Amino acid sequence: MTVKQIMTELESKGSDSIKKILLQHGVREPLFGVKISDMKPIQKKVKKDYQLAKDLYATGNADAMYLAGLIADDEKMTKADLQSWVEEATSNNICDYTVPWVAAGSPHGHELALKWIDSKKEHIAAAGWATLSGLVALLPDTELNIPELKALLGRVVKDIHSAPNRVRYNMNVFVISLGGYVIPLSADAIAAAKKFGPVTVTMEGTACKVPAATDYIQKIIDRGSLGKKKKTVKC
Numbered sequence: 001m002t003v004k005q006i007m008t009e010l011e012s013k014g015s016d017s018i019k020k021i022l023l024q025h026g027v028r029e030p031l032f033g034v035k036i037s038d039m040k041p042i043q044k045k046v047k048k049d050y051q052l053a054k055d056l057y058a059t060g061n062a063d064a065m066y067l068a069g070l071i072a073d074d075e076k077m078t079k080a081d082l083q084s085w086v087e088e089a090t091s092n093n094i095c096d097y098t099v100p101w102v103a104a105g106s107p108h109g110h111e112l113a114l115k116w117i118d119s120k121k122e123h124i125a126a127a128g129w130a131t132l133s134g135l136v137a138l139l140p141d142t143e144l145n146i147p148e149l150k151a152l153l154g155r156v157v158k159d160i161h162s163a164p165n166r167v168r169y170n171m172n173v174f175v176i177s178l179g180g181y182v183i184p185l186s187a188d189a190i191a192a193a194k195k196f197g198p199v200t201v202t203m204e205g206t207a208c209k210v211p212a213a214t215d216y217i218q219k220i221i222d223r224g225s226l227g228k229k230k231k232t233v234k235c
Contacts, residue, residue, distance in 0.1 A: 026092030069098030074105030104134030
């Protein structure tokens with residue numbers, strides 16, 4: 001499929017009601033308002049396509065950018081590709097999900113995540129923390145730098161309440177991810193979450209709530225899923 005064909009199909013699947021919901025959740029124009037479920041047939045048809053993903057992302061259309069993440073060939077993405085993507089990821093769904101998903105699946109996720117969390121730009125720092133969450137969900141504990149992750153946990157405890165909105169949200173998710181996916185740090189994550197307590201995030205006027213890290217981790221433990229890694233973080 002070509003970019004033109006996909007854009008035409010996405011436009012045909014857009015709806016004003018979905019667009020309104022997405023805008024309320026921090027997605028920015030331009031976009032058609034396409035349900036993720038309506039993107040899946042395109043994803044299934046294309047599977048992975050490095051160049052097509054880059055071309056779709058370059059349209060600047062939020063629906064096309066999200067789809068780009070689904071069909072991206074993560075292992076082929078260069079550091080320059082990913083840096084370009086994160087710079088343009090100003091929609092919440094793109095900085096929280098699309099770019100981190102692709103970065104975590106690339107050979108450059110760890111290096112870029114550590115760089116991005118130090119950014120003064122909120123959407124880039126948010127993407128950095130989300131990428132770290134993706135990495136700990138995907139990689140075996142033996143491939144993770146446990147002391148480094150423990151130090152980052154301490155950084156979250158220190159900085160979470162003064163961090164910008166989306167960064168604060170993704171720091172909280174990072175703690176949940178450590179607690180649920182990394183067995184050696186599960187107890188540390190729970191202790192950290194108890195230290196920083198409830199996290200308040202402005203959710204763009206929606207009914208969405210910030211998950212309490214301690215409760216979320218405990219649910220993972222209770223259902224016997226502690227340490228169970230994911231094959232992919234994309235959905």
